[in-house]
Structures are given as structure tokens and as C-alpha cells.
Amino acid sequence: MHGGSPVTDRVVIDTRADYLRAVEEIAGGEGPVAVDAERASGFRYSQRAYLIQIFRRGSGVFLFDPPAIGRFDELQAVIGSEEWVLHAASQDLACLREVGLDPSTVFDTELAARLLGLPRVGLGTVVEEKLGIVLRKEHSAADWSTRPLPDSWLEYAALDVEFLVDLRDVLADDLVAADKVEIARQEFDATVARPEKAPRVDPWRRLSGIHSVRGGRGLAIARELWESRDALARERDVAPGRLIPDTSIVAAVRTQPTSMNALAAQKDFSGRASRSEIDRWWAAIERGRTTTDPPVARGTGETLPPPRSWADRNPEADARLKAARPLLIARAEEMQLPVENLLTPEFLRRLAWIPPEPTTPETISEVLEQLGARPWQIDATAQSIAEAFVAAHQTPVAAESDES
Template sequence: MNDKTSAQSSARELDGEGAPGVADTPMAVLDRPRDGAPTVVDTPEALAASVAALAGGTGAVAVDTERAQGFRYSSKAYLLQFRRTGSGTHIIDPIAFEDASGVPQLQELQEAIVDATWIIHAASQDLPCLVEAGLVPRTIFDTELAGRLLGLDRVGLGAMIERYFGLRLLKEHSAADWSRRPLPDEWVNYAALDVELLVELCETMTGELETAGKLGWAMQEFDHLVEHCTDPVKPRPERWRRTHGMHQVRTPIGLAVVRELWSVRDELASRLDKAPGRLVQDSAVSELAARAATTRPPHVPSKEELRQVNGFKRRTAKQYENNWVAALERVSAMSRAQLPSARVPTDGPPPPRSWERRHPEAFARWNRVRPATQEMAEKLSMAPENLIAPDALKRITFEPPSPLESQALDARLAELQVRPWQRELLVPLLQDLLAD
């Protein structure tokens, strides 16, 4: 029995119904794990049993996490899911094993699975919180990234389960508050389903990658993720500029209003461990700043004007009204030199759209390089960003190595973390296109 037939049979057995044909009947729903919903592991005894079971399993281990984004300031994992052939599915509550500093003590779990390949869907999202929990892989297989390399139109886990197994995966709890305790049974069921077919999915996609001649490329991508998963997170400069609705704010005073309100909200959110939007939404901050910035001359909003914005009328926002007003008062006391610049600071080249006037040679190179890389990516059945990261393409185009020799070009691309398989394709293409 192949993977697809096995998965469909499992779903039918759970539903207690006959076998519908995938092509001519409604798609079967994968709504319960084949072994039944597991019990959440939250005691030392239960953890020891799960560790022993996972250690005794064979082959790769499916791994997933659940966070509480949109509810908590922290991006840590509030649930860990594992499945391995011969061991079943294990749902572990890392919060139950935190020490006094808030770090889960899961060393035995790490030792039990570290030698196995970890199958993760969208590893770049899960690896940071896994590492934070002390769980660091040696090898991984990222099913989402594999899908991107294969040129799939839809790379969400649900879409892939439909594509490869003819089953619809329930996703109604993806945005739930996973910090809630105790977890409802239906949430635990949902969490288990996220790893239910990952092992089979990995096996199927490995075959497709090999047939497409892309398995070696995928392995390089996966190794790159593992190599850098423990790198310190680089703080983004002036994160407040990413506030939703910033396009409405065009004056230095308005920008200062956003910056100060964002900063005080972020400080409060961190201290309370609440998602910033739970205190006051981005749209309210931008609306207040935009309102004040449209006056002539622009002015700092007053408490009365703040109270006119719907977002600041919410109960939680009103609870911290004194903090918002204090932020506005700080803006009022600023000199012109203390107001933020309209230009976004960057440690790299400016946006290519600005090159035509100030950097015409770079602009000419960009108009040669970008279409050519897009065409190559299309021929390889992948998105351009999977052939080369947009920032790397921008940097190499803006300032190519001199002299423009293949070895120097390869070395510079390597510095920009362009993988060997990408460089092998790109160096011959770019060498001619980057020449002025």
C-alpha cells in the first residue's frame, strides 16, 4: 500500500465510512490522528516515557511547534509535537519543564532525537523557538522549502496534504492562544495532526526532488538553515517604522508620534508578555499620527485628540492612557534635530528604484540582471527569491567585485550566503551582465 492509499485508509477508518474516490467525491477530512489524540506530556514521568519511545523509534522524526503570536509578546514555543515511526505521536508542554529562568529543561529529549533528521514544515519559523527550548537539530528536511524548490503553487502544509494524499487537513486552530492552560482536547487533536503525515510527506517529496535533479540543492538549503539556526538574532534598526499604516505619516512630527507611542507600547508589551496589538493596534497609532500631521503647521496630538481615535477607546488602551499621553508630551518637548528622518536607515544599498538618477550605472546593471535571474528561475520552476535572495541580488548588482572575475564573483556571492548550487548557476550568468 502506497503512502497516499495508507493515509486515505487511515482517514476512512477514523470516520468509520467507506472509501470515497478522491477524484470524483468530496475530499476526505483528516480530522483525527490514526493512533487517537495523545495526552499532553506535562510531568517528568510522562516526559521520560515519551523520550524513551522517541529514542526507540526509527528513521526521521516529524517536528512542529505552536506559539501564541497575537496573544503573547514572547515568540517561544508553548507546545512541541513529535512523531516517529515506531514511537507514535507525542505532544509536549515545554512550559511545564521550565526552570526559574524560563528555559525548558529538555536535554534528554534533545539526546533522544538529535541523530535523526528532523522533518519540519517552514523550518525558519520553528527553528528559533526550538533552539530557545534547547532543541537543536543536526539535519533537517523542510517540506515547505522543498515545495518552493519544486515550484509548487501552494506550499502551506494543508495544501501539500491535499496535493499528495488527497486529504483535507483541519487548520481552524492555527491562530489560537497556545499559552492557554489547560489546552482544550480539540486543540491537542489539531496539534497532533500537524505531524501526522510529515514523515510520509518527506518521503514523497524526496523522490520528487531527486527526479527533478534538485535533491542536492535542497540538502544545501537545509544544511544552511541548520548551520545558522543558533546565530544571534540581529536587531532590526528602528522597528517602529514597520508599524502598519505608516504610509499615511509623512511629517517628522508624525513620525516622532509613531516612534514614541510604538516604543512605550513595546516596553509595556514586553513587561506584561502581551502582544503589542493587544494593548493598542497599529492602525490607531498611525491614525493618530496622520491626523496631527495633516494640520498646518503640524502639531503634536493632544489627549482629547487621542481620545477621538477608536483604537484608543478600547478598554485595554484606556487602561494605559497616561503612558500614551506621556509619549506625546515627549514629542512636544523635542527639538527639530531630535525628530526622526523621513529616510529609512539602511546598512546596504538604497532601493533600486532610486538608482536611476544617483547611480545610473548600477541602475543599468539592475535592468539587465533582474530580468535575467527571473527568467532563469522560471526555467527552473521556482520563485526568483529561491534562486537568489533579493538583498544579495541587490548588493551584488549595486557593487560588483572588481576586477569582475568568476572567482571573485563567486567569493562575493558566498559572503552574501548564496549557496554553492546557486553560485554554480549564477556566476556564468552574472559575470557578463554585471560588466559595464
């Protein structure tokens, strides 16, 4: 299990009867419950869980097949009020909630490692550093919708939870020693309480390479191709990039072929469905070419311009941002944690772009709270941000020349 030959007796629980027996065994265990989920990102359209792993002391490891089992309400009734131990909980909570599994409290070992200032926070690295156990991580990007799952994959999945509770105990002691227990509690609670992300406005604008597309007509073609691909991917439950990659969409926009044959002959228009669905792609290009409602150059919404453009577009905001950053970096170093965990970078940018009036620690604190900063983050940063903004206002030229 620690780098030798994999165990081959791991069994996937894929019937209701076996599932209910496993729930009884888990109920007979004690203490926190380690939880993990495996998806098929990059292979499937959906982000559903294709394997859910559970470990509890006194019970052992259980590997569940969610598509076969369906809802996990009985398991939720048993473990819902217990502390769940996950590594990078925010990545798994959505797919767990989809099948009825929803924690009331968590201990996130990845987040704890970040708060403790560990330079690398992957599960394998943290387990090796804290427990002296080497975990193989070769199947992390596997297609977990595969059936049957190979024995080596099952062993990998089991080990992802088998040592989580031990790791939790070591990290909990480290948090006590670092006087960061309350910080961790607030972060863990925020992870559980974080609302589901709202659907993106114009999600096609995240198309890789879209920045190179010029003009409303080109953007319209890119939009139509993206939406057509997305609809087909959803229908087939296939990752969109496996039908045609983003590079193919951008290539078609760049050349704007004049016929279906020209599109089919285009070598850089590739992908498993590039030719079998050529009618679909050509129809999308035609819609984009003839639309009377082409998209505007920049997306709607509340996205701020990139900071590199602030010096020209909003010099005062640029000065505020450049004055505040070094102070937050110094505060993060003092607290021995990453600056992005001290305060979400987007929060600082929003404050710098439009600061509250008057600019005081109290008004900064109010805005940070509205944005979603935790109390400990506000306590650690509001004073410094207010001082930096005031100093930038008083000496804008000096602040603007600060390259940090």
C-alpha cells in the first residue's frame, strides 16, 4: 500500500443491498468520516461522481458506484452530522450533493496545509511529509466512468481516503501549534456554506484563444460553434473538447471557410467529430455569419479589466492596488500562509477599483464582508488596505511607480 504491489481485493459496491449493508457498517464505526469522489473530467460532459470512497475507523474503506446506487440518503442520515474529512473539499461537494451527500462540518486537509504554509499541498505530498507514506497518484486523471474499474485504480481510490483521518489528526495538532485553529474553522465553514456558482454569462467567452478573434462577425461564429458543440456534448455526455477542441473553433473563425467542403478540407479543424458532424459545424458557421445580433467585443457582467491596463484606464486605482499589494504580501509572510488565502485577490482589486468613501478601516471592513471575506481575513487586512489607499491618494506618483 505504501509503494509496493497494489492490493487487488477492493470491491465496488454497486447494488442497493450491498450499499445498505455498508451503511450499517459505517454507522458502527467511530469518529470523523473520510470522503472522496472521482469524476470523469475531460472525458464526460457531466461532473457527476463515478466513484465515492468512504473510510471510517472501526468500519474500513468502502467504494461506492453512484450511477448504480442512485441516491445516498441512508448514508447521509448516518454521517451527515459527523465531521467529514476531504482533501480540496470544494472540488467534490457539488457532485456529492448531487447524490444526497451534504456535510454539516468538514476538515479540509488541503486547505489546512495551505493555512499552515506548506509549499506543496497535493494529497500525495502532504501524506508523505506528515505520515511518511508514499501514495501512487498515477490515476488521478483517469476516466472513472470506465466499467469495470481496474484493480489498480480501485487501490488508488481506496488509498485516497484510507489515511485521511490520520492526516487530519496530524494537521489539527499543527493548527493548534500555529494558533490557526479559529482561522481554519472559519475557512472550513465557508467551504461548506459557499453557494453554488451561478451560470456564467456568455460561457463561450472562456473559449481558449478567443482573445485572438477580432470583430463581431468572428465572435458570432465562435459563439455559434461553441454553443453547437456544447449541445452535442451534453446530449452525448462527452467532454466538449473531445468532439472538436477549442483550437479547431478558433481555426474555423480565423479562416472563415466559404463552403462545407472547404471546412472539411481544413487540416487544423480536427477532433473525433470534426468530419462526422460536419453538417452541424457548417450550419453553426452560417448562423454566425448571417446573424443580425453579433456579440459585442467584451462580455457583459462585472468583470474588471486586467490590472496591467489600469495605469492607463484608472491611474488612481492602479496606484491603490500597487500600494496595497506589498503590505498584504508582507502580512501573509508574517502569518506564514499564501497571500491568496490571506485575501482573495479579486476582493482587493474590487476595493482598489472603487474604494469606499470615506476610506477607513471600518468602511473597508464593510465592503470586504459584503464581498465574502471571513472575519479573520478582515481583521488581518482591513487596516493595511485602508492605510495603503490613503497613502496612494496622498502620493499618487510614487505609488504609481511601485512595480511590486
